[in-house]
Every structure is written in C-alpha cells, then in structure tokens.
Amino acid sequence: MEVPGNLEAPITGAAEPKQNGPALPSSAYVAALEQRDREQRDFLENAAVAMHCVGEDGTILWANRAELELLGYAREDYIGQNIAAFHMDEPVILDILNRLKCNEEIRGYEARLRCKDGSVRYVSINSSVYREEGRFIHTRCVTIDIGAQRRNAELHERLSAIVEGSDDAIISKDLDGIIRSWNRGAERIFGYTSDEVVGKPITIVIPQDRLDEEPKILGRLQKGERIDHFETVRRRKDGALLNVSLTVSPVRNAQGKVIGASKIARDITASRRAEQAIRALNDQLSADLSALVRMQEISTRLVQAEDFQDLLDEILSAGVEITDADMGNIQLLEDRALKIVAQQGFDAAFLDTFDHVSDGLAACGTALKQGARVIVEDVAESPIFAGTPALEVMLAAGARAVQSTPLVSRSGQKLGMFSTHYRSPRRPGDRELRMLDLLARQAADLIERKQAEAALLESEARFRQLADSMPQIVWTARPDGHTDYYNERWYEFTGFSRDKFGDESYRPLLHPDDVKPCHEAWYSAVKSGEPYRIEYRFRDRHENRWRWFMGRALPVRVGGKIVKWFGSCTDIDEQKRNEEDLRRANQDLEQFVHSASHDLQEPLRMVSTYSELLKREFGSKLGPAADEYIGYTIDGALRMEQLLKDLRAYTLASTAGHEPAADVDSGESLDKALANLSAAIKDSGASITRTDLPRVRYHDFHLEQLFQNLVGNAIRYKSGVPPQIHIAAERRGEEWLFSVQDNGIGIDPQYKEQIFELFKRLHSAAEYPGTGMGLAICKRIAERAGGRLWVESEPGRGSTFFFTVPCHEA
Numbered sequence: 174m175e176v177p178g179n180l181e182a183p184i185t186g187a188a189e190p191k192q193n194g195p196a197l198p199s200s201a202y203v204a205a206l207e208q209r210d211r212e213q214r215d216f217l218e219n220a221a222v223a224m225h226c227v228g229e230d231g232t233i234l235w236a237n238r239a240e241l242e243l244l245g246y247a248r249e250d251y252i253g254q255n256i257a258a259f260h261m262d263e264p265v266i267l268d269i270l271n272r273l274k275c276n277e278e279i280r281g282y283e284a285r286l287r288c289k290d291g292s293v294r295y296v297s298i299n300s301s302v303y304r305e306e307g308r309f310i311h312t313r314c315v316t317i318d319i320g321a322q323r324r325n326a327e328l329h330e331r332l333s334a335i336v337e338g339s340d341d342a343i344i345s346k347d348l349d350g351i352i353r354s355w356n357r358g359a360e361r362i363f364g365y366t367s368d369e370v371v372g373k374p375i376t377i378v379i380p381q382d383r384l385d386e387e388p389k390i391l392g393r394l395q396k397g398e399r400i401d402h403f404e405t406v407r408r409r410k411d412g413a414l415l416n417v418s419l420t421v422s423p424v425r426n427a428q429g430k431v432i433g434a435s436k437i438a439r440d441i442t443a444s445r446r447a448e449q450a451i452r453a454l455n456d457q458l459s460a461d462l463s464a465l466v467r468m469q470e471i472s473t474r475l476v477q478a479e480d481f482q483d484l485l486d487e488i489l490s491a492g493v494e495i496t497d498a499d500m501g502n503i504q505l506l507e508d509r510a511l512k513i514v515a516q517q518g519f520d521a522a523f524l525d526t527f528d529h530v531s532d533g534l535a536a537c538g539t540a541l542k543q544g545a546r547v548i549v550e551d552v553a554e555s556p557i558f559a560g561t562p563a564l565e566v567m568l569a570a571g572a573r574a575v576q577s578t579p580l581v582s583r584s585g586q587k588l589g590m591f592s593t594h595y596r597s598p599r600r601p602g603d604r605e606l607r608m609l610d611l612l613a614r615q616a617a618d619l620i621e622r623k624q625a626e627a628a629l630l631e632s633e634a635r636f637r638q639l640a641d642s643m644p645q646i647v648w649t650a651r652p653d654g655h656t657d658y659y660n661e662r663w664y665e666f667t668g669f670s671r672d673k674f675g676d677e678s679y680r681p682l683l684h685p686d687d688v689k690p691c692h693e694a695w696y697s698a699v700k701s702g703e704p705y706r707i708e709y710r711f712r713d714r715h716e717n718r719w720r721w722f723m724g725r726a727l728p729v730r731v732g733g734k735i736v737k738w739f740g741s742c743t744d745i746d747e748q749k750r751n752e753e754d755l756r757r758a759n760q761d762l763e764q765f766v767h768s769a770s771h772d773l774q775e776p777l778r779m780v781s782t783y784s785e786l787l788k789r790e791f792g793s794k795l796g797p798a799a800d801e802y803i804g805y806t807i808d809g810a811l812r813m814e815q816l817l818k819d820l821r822a823y824t825l826a827s828t829a830g831h832e833p834a835a836d837v838d839s840g841e842s843l844d845k846a847l848a849n850l851s852a853a854i855k856d857s858g859a860s861i862t863r864t865d866l867p868r869v870r871y872h873d874f875h876l877e878q879l880f881q882n883l884v885g886n887a888i889r890y891k892s893g894v895p896p897q898i899h900i901a902a903e904r905r906g907e908e909w910l911f912s913v914q915d916n917g918i919g920i921d922p923q924y925k926e927q928i929f930e931l932f933k934r935l936h937s938a939a940e941y942p943g944t945g946m947g948l949a950i951c952k953r954i955a956e957r958a959g960g961r962l963w964v965e966s967e968p969g970r971g972s973t974f975f976f977t978v979p980c981h982e983a
C-alpha cells in the first residue's frame with residue numbers, strides 16, 4: 174500500500190512559486206511537488222523510527238520498514254490487519270483507540286506488542302489523529318522499542334533486591350574511600366545504619382592496627398584489579414572485632430574509568446571459630462588415634478609375653494614409654510603390702526625402701542590407701558613426702574616427680590601399684606594419663622589371669638597328687654561327658670598306656686551285660702546334671718575274672734553351670750560277695766526255720782493232744798500237782814504252736830516278696846483282718862472307725878496280716894477302757910501314709926525302735942500273751958513292699974502306728 178496522501182511534510186529541493194494572482198501551477202512547480210512527495214515517502218518509508226497509520230476502524234493502513242522489522246512481519250501480514258490483533262493487552266489498544274477518537278493525543282503510552290516469532294516487545298506509542306475538515310482520516314503512530322530500557326529498569330530492581338536481601342555486607346565507595354551505599358547486610362554486620370555511614374570514610378570500620386590496608390586496597394583498585402576473599406579483621410560500631418572475608422571490585426564509568434569500588438564483606442567469625450574447633454578436634458583425634466595404635470602394639474606385646482616376669486617387664490616399659498617417664502616400677506600386693514616385682518632405673522637404696530610399702534607411705538602407699546591415682550608434681554614440695562625418709566630416698570634416686578596408679582582388675586580386685594617417675598618436676602598430660610589408665614586396666618587383667626593360671630596349675634597339680642594317692646580309680650570328665658583324666662590307679666588296673674585316656678576307653682573292660690546300663694546311666698546323668706551312681710563289673714586282668722565296682726560321679730558347678738564331672742570307681746567286689754553270702758545264708762536259715770516250724774508242728778500237736786488226753790482220763794487220779802503240771806505242759810505246747818506259726822509268717826514275709834504284687838483294695842484287706850479278729854473285737858468291746866482306704870500295689874495276704882497284727886495289738890494292749898481304734902490313709906507325695914491309732918496303754922519312747930526287733934516284748938506273757946514277733950513281721954512286710962513302719966506314742970495316751978506304701982500310678 175502506498176503512503177497515504179495529505180501527509181504534511183516539508184518540500185525540499187524546489188522553491189514554492191510566488192503567489193501573485195490566481196494562476197495554474199507551473200509544470201516545474203508540479204514536478205517539484207511530486208519530487209517532494211516522493212522524497213517524503215521515501216523518508217518516511219526508510220526512517221529509523223517505526224511508524225504506522227491506522228484507519229478509524231483500527232485497520233492498519235500503512236507501516237514503514239522500521240515498524241515491520243521491529244515486529245518481524247512481512248508487509249502483507251501486517252498491513253490490512255486490525256491493530257488490535259498485534260496488541261497483547263486488549264484493554265490497552267481499546268483505550269488508545271478510544272482516546273484518539275476523542276481527539277486526545279497519545280504520548281509515551283506503554284504497550285506490549287506480539288511479534289511474528291511469538292515474542293513480546295515492549296513499546297512506547299505516540300499517536301495523534303489526522304483530520305481533514307474535521308473528518309477522521311487516520312491516526313499516525315510512532316512506535317518506540319523500549320525493551321532495553323525496561324530490561325535495564327527490571328535488572329536494576331532485581332539487583333537492588335539482591336543487594337538488599339543479601340546476608341553479606343555490600344558496600345560501594347569512591348576512590349577517596351568515601352562510602353556511597355550501605356545495604357542491610359552491612360547494617361547487620363557492622364551495626365551502623367546506612368544514614369550513619371553513607372558519605373563517611375570507609376576507615377570507620379577498619380581497626381586502628383589495620384588502617385594501612387585501605388591505601389593498598391585503593392591502590393590496587395585504581396589499577397583496575399579485583400581483590401578476592403581477602404581475610405581480615407573489621408570493627409563493628411560497638412567496637413567488637415569481626416573476622417571478615419572481603420571481595421572488592423572496581424566500579425567503572427561508561428568510559429571504563431575506575432570511579433569507585435563495590436565491596437562485599439562476609440562475617441566469617443563463626444566459621445573461623447568452627448574451623449579452629451574442627452582443627453583442634455582433628456589434632457586431638459589424630460593424637461588419640463596414634464595413641465590407640467601405640468596401645469594396640471603394646472597390648473600385642475603384653476599378650477605375647479612368655480612368662481609372668483616377662484609380662485611385668487613389658488608392662489613397665491610400656492608405661493614408662495607412654496608417660497615419657499625416666500624411671501618406673503610395678504608393685505604387687507602381698508599380705509597387704511606393696512612389693513616391687515619389676516623396676517626400671519632405680520638403685521639398691523631405693524629398691525630397699527620401696528620393697529615393702531604399706532598404707533600411706535610415699536605416693537604409692539597413699540594411692541593404695543585412697544584407692545585412686547596420686548600425682549606428685551614436685552616431690553620436694555609435696556606434703557606427702559614432707560618430713561618422711563622416703564623424700565631423701567626419692568631425691569637421691571633422682572626422682573623429682575611421680576605418679577602412682579592402682580592396678581585394679583575388671584573383677585575389682587586390687588592387685589598392686591604402677592608408678593612412673595620423672596627427673597624434673599612435672600605432671601603427666603591428660604592423654605598420657607588416659608593411656609596409662611588403659612594400660613593399667615589391661616595390665617591388671619593380664620596379671621590377674623596369669624596369677625589365676627598359676628593358681629590353677631598349682632591346684633591341678635595338688636589334685637593330681639591327691640587323686641594318685643587314693644586307693645580308688647578317680648577320673649574327671651568334661652561337661653559333655655567326655656572323660657579327660659584318670660588317676661594312676663586306672664593305669665595300674667587296666668594296663669593302658671597314659672596317652673589312651675580318651676572317652677569310652679573303659680568300654681572293652683566292662684562286662685557285656687553292664688555296657689548298656691552304664692552308658693545309659695552316665696549319659697542321663699550328664700543330661701540331667703544329677704549325680705551318677707551305678708554298680709558294674711570290670712575285667713580284672715590280674716585275676717582274670719569280673720570284679721564288681723561302684724561307679725559314682727558328681728558334677729562341679731560354677732555359677733549354676735556344670736564345668737566338670739568328678740568320678741570314682743570303688744572296688745566293691747568283696748562287699749558284693751559278702752552280701753551274696755549273707756543273702757544265701759539268710760535264705761538257708763529262713764528255709765530251715767520254715768521247715769523246722771512246719772516239721773515241729775506235728776510232734777507238738779502230739780504233745781498237746783496227749784497232754785489233753787492225760788488230763789481228761791487220769792487228771793483226778795494223779796493228784797492236784799499232776800494236774801498243775803499237765804496244765805503247764807498244755808500251755809507251753811499252745812505257746813510253742815503260736816511261736817511256730819509266727820516264725821512261719823516271718824519267713825513267709827520275706828520270701829513271698831519275690832512274687833509280683835497285685836492291685837488290691839486296702840479296705841478289703843482290712844475287712845478280712847477284722848473278720849479274723851471278730852472274737853477279740855467282741856470280747857473287748859472295741860469300736861473301730863476308718864477313712865476311705867485306697868487301692869494299692871501289695872500282696873493281699875501281707876496287707877491283711879499287717880492290719881491284723883496292728884489292730885490285734887491295739888486290742889490286746891488296751892488300757893482300762895474299751896479300745897477305740899481308727900484306721901486312716903492319706904496321700905503324701907509319692908506314697909500313701911496309713912495309720913492305726915489306739916487309746917491303749919501306750920509305749921515308752923525309749924522302746925520305739927526295739928519293739929520292731931524279733932522276740933522283743935515289753936511285757937511278760939502272763940501280763941499280755943504274745944510271742945514278740947508281730948511287729949517284726951509287720952516291719953519286714955512294710956519294707957519288702959518299699960515302705961517304712963514306725964510308731965508315735967506316749968505311755969497312757971495310746972499309740973499310732975504308721976506305715977507307708979509307694980504309689981504305683983496305672
């Protein structure tokens with residue numbers, strides 16, 4: 174599109190013809206006008222300022238090259254479009270158009286235009302309406318790019334915000350050192366407000382002794398140099414000194430001339446302090462670490478020490494080394510006195526004096542008394558030594574300072590003293606003392622262990638000596654049952670070589686029938702921790718026969734835990750054989766008694782039968798004396814018969830025990846016994862009561878006999894009143910406790926054992942008839958059944974007989 178006409182512009186290059194009357198323009202004048210018009214168009218078209226014209230409806234009528242270039246559109250994309258399409262903010266363009274319509278002139282109206290590439294351009298618009306005879310022709314707009322200007326303003330705002338918001342002090346000054354700006358960070362760090370310092374020399378914050386820094390800094394700035402991270406000290410308003418890190422940069426004017434400086438000061442006081450603390454900590458840690466490494470080396474040396482003296486010497490030289498001492502000694506407690514066991518650097522006089530130190534003498538005796546370390550920085554000045562003979566000895570030995578640390582083991586046992594000595598007055602450092610403590614603790618533990626080992630060796634040697642002197646075979650086993658020691662007797666008996674003591678080497682010696690029971694009994698003891706006890710046979714190689722032994726073992730416990738088994742094998746062969754002989758003899762005797770009592774029964778019956786006949790047929794003819802004699806004979810025969818009956822019962826009580834017992838109702842056994850005693854019960858007028866009686870494993874006949882004898886006695890040994898007898902049973906743990914209680918004459922306690930012996934009676938047959946065998950039979954029966962029998966009684970207050978019966982749960 175062409176540049177619209179009627180644009181007012183000066184005509185250049187042709188003079189306007191003189192107006193002297195109406196006349197047609199000359200061709201030269203027309204040509205000049207056309208020339209001027211072209212020039213004007215060209216001028217507008219190529220002007221460096223962006224321009225455009227807009228119609229009344231907002232259509233872009235014309236735009237020059239600068240305008241198109243500013244926004245990046247091709248002519249055809251721009252001209253003919255509505256101007257509103259290129260404005261980012263619709264209200265803005267509507268406002269502009271409106272104002273123009275109202276004949277207002279627009280000056281410097283800021284707007285945002287949309288470019289071809291999508292970017293936004295900030296512009297300032299100047300515009301006015303061109304009218305002809307009051308008619309709106311078009312608006313003329315000049316568009317000025319204010320992007321750079323705006324960016325600068327924004328940048329300035331942002332920078333100011335950054336400067337104000339910074340924690341660091343940001344200060345600018347001129348080359349005379351006069352402060353020009355002072356941000357909030359500077360106010361905070363230095364304590365001056367901006368008003369207080371702007372216009373004042375920067376030296377206001379420089380301490381007196383650093384004033385010479387400023388000319389140097391200004392000198393460098395003038396040369397255009399920048400100063401980076403210069404660490405120095407500055408002074409706050411309140412006089413406090415600060416560690417700061419300065420970065421100072423020259424500020425130049427548009428011509429590049431240095432006109433001042435910007436300065437950033439950072440308060441590094443806190444980080445300086447932290448740095449120093451870290452450095453100190455680091456130093457301490459690395460010193461501690463190397464001390465630990467040294468301790469570890471020392472520990473290794475100590476653990477490797479061959480014997481006790483070696484160990485003590487190693488401990489001592491380690492202690493002297495770590496405390497940087499000149500001399501030292503270790504004393505151990507013996508009979509409550511300290512005795513030197515290792516020393517370094519002392520003469521005989523010193524050793525004599527300090528070889529037996531008791532509570533309170535010198536540093537070591539004081540440490541012993543107090544149970545804590547004693548440090549004497551100067552022996553000559555110390556009240557510990559003042560006026561004591563030890564002072565002279567110490568000074569003569571060249572020891573001016575000393576420390577004594579008690580050796581206390583982990584278990585709390587006080588073992589002795591560890592002292593180190595110095596030729597000049599001094600006090601060991603904290604680290605030295607810490608290491609000394611570590612060493613002393615380790616040394617004490619090692620000393621304690623070595624002493625314990627020595628004691629163990631000694632006690633082991635003593636035990637072996639003792640065990641070897643015993644007539645029995647003695648052995649020990651580990652908690653798991655593995656035999657680890659036999660005494661000499663074992664090797665003598667077995668002929669084994671001493672290196673063959675391992676577990677179960679006894680097996681081939683055992684009787685084949687005893688292997689399994691022995692093995693089972695031993696391992697069940699090992700498992701349960703119960704004592705082990707069993708009889709078995711070993712092959713006697715000398716006599717080439719089996720020999721009975723009693724094996725016993727007891728566990729040794731430490732803190733409830735089994736640490737060892739101590740065992741013995743006792744030769745019980747002779748005892749066993751005697752027992753067997755005795756058993757056989759008893760058996761024979763019982764057999765004899767049994768058959769004799771049986772065989773005697775017949776002739777006895779003949780005596781009593783014929784005595785009866787004699788009495789009946791000739792009684793009156795032989796006279797009263799003969800009657801009396803015949804009476805004695807009959808009586809004697811009856812008593813003899815009872816005796817034989819009881820003897821048989823007695824032998825039966827032991828032999829019948831071999832037959833298996835049965836499950837019996839003890840109440841029924843009592844019933845049978847009472848039935849047998851019915852006549853005596855009736856005659857005596859006895860009353861009999863009972864509790865519930867249990868079922869027990871017993872020989873029915875034996876239980877009946879037991880009840881019969883006890884109830885029979887309760888009736889026979891009655892006092893003046895009719896007998897009252899109570900039979901009871903109660904469960905006591907693993908057994909039943911039976912009792913037969915009466916209100917009879919009672920028994921003097923001194924006879925409470927004797928009455929159970931054979932033929933033991935407390936009364937004559939005339940007073941109370943009896944054979945003295947009843948309770949002996951009862952005792953035998955009770956014991957054969959695995960129980961006991963006893964009496965509790967007081968004369969005149971009745972008696973209670975008790976017997977127990979083991980429970981046999983089904």
Ligand code: ADP
Pocket residue numbers: 886887888890915917918919920928933934935936942943944945946947948949972
């Ligand atoms: P025996 O009754 O035939 O003499 P025992 O062996 O039965 O023989 O008794 C031994 C002795 O114990 C009796 O002589 C008697 O002195 C005393 N004795 C036994 N039972 C009682 C009892 N229940 N009360 C008082 N004494 C008794």
